Amino acid sequence: MSDTNTHVPLTERKLTENPEDCPVREVLDRVGDKWSVLIIVMLGQRTHRYSELDRAIDGISQRMLTLTLRALVRDGLVERTVHASVPPRVDYTLTGLGHTLLEPLTALDRWANDHRDDIRAARERHDRPEQG
Amino acid sequence: MSDTNTHVPLTERKLTENPEDCPVREVLDRVGDKWSVLIIVMLGQRTHRYSELDRAIDGISQRMLTLTLRALVRDGLVERTVHASVPPRVDYTLTGLGHTLLEPLTALDRWANDHRDDIRAARERHDRPEQG
């Protein structure tokens, strides 16, 4: 599995737009879009069917739900199961690989929680006109 | 779980496109773009001037370098220092807040390193025409 000792620190790698050379960017290319993490989080809870995701994730369109799920399945993060029933039923489940992604995402989420106020404050300071 | 924090798990929050209700998405809105993490990583190493970043980050345009830096400064992740010299010199430094972001990003990077092969394999399996 993962050999944590061979991890070359972020700062010692080539920095380029090419994901080949920059793994962080590679992940962000996958889950940095508008909906992927929301779906991953939902499926981290439990298996959901298409319509459940559609209802649970506020504001997503059928189109984007389908496209995002398709990409997640393609990357082996989510598994799609079709039940031959009437009406049709399709379940989406987080794979083992998908589950491992939950941890770093949670770390990022924790950071966001811990620092959202800092960011807002910085932004207001920045946007507010100078006033010695 | 540590009980010294009040972090509500990802799975227990409203899932929506609105960052107000979903902190993870809020971070991704900040650093999920094409260049932010690369700049953050560079500045995590040490202070850099504009031209150094321009040369070090392969493929970035002056326009995007400027825009991305501006956004990072606005959010309090990076500090901009102008030196009144000829020729002009502008330094960019990661703030304390910016440094705290390095950790979750490293976690994500480590995940990418550990699992990029899994993802590639899954993708090939998926793209390859069915064959038993």
Add this chain to the structure above:
DNA sequence: CTGTATCCTTTATGATACTG
């Protein structure tokens, strides 16, 4: 129910030339 197909708008990013 679980999607597709089409068309359209918005946002992100790039190329190039120019300036204090």
Add this chain to the structure above:
DNA sequence: CAGTATCATAAAGGATACAG
């Protein structure tokens, strides 16, 4: 050196209608 300005393209996402 450290940017801006302008124009152009690409990529992402949304609305709506329709289908197996």
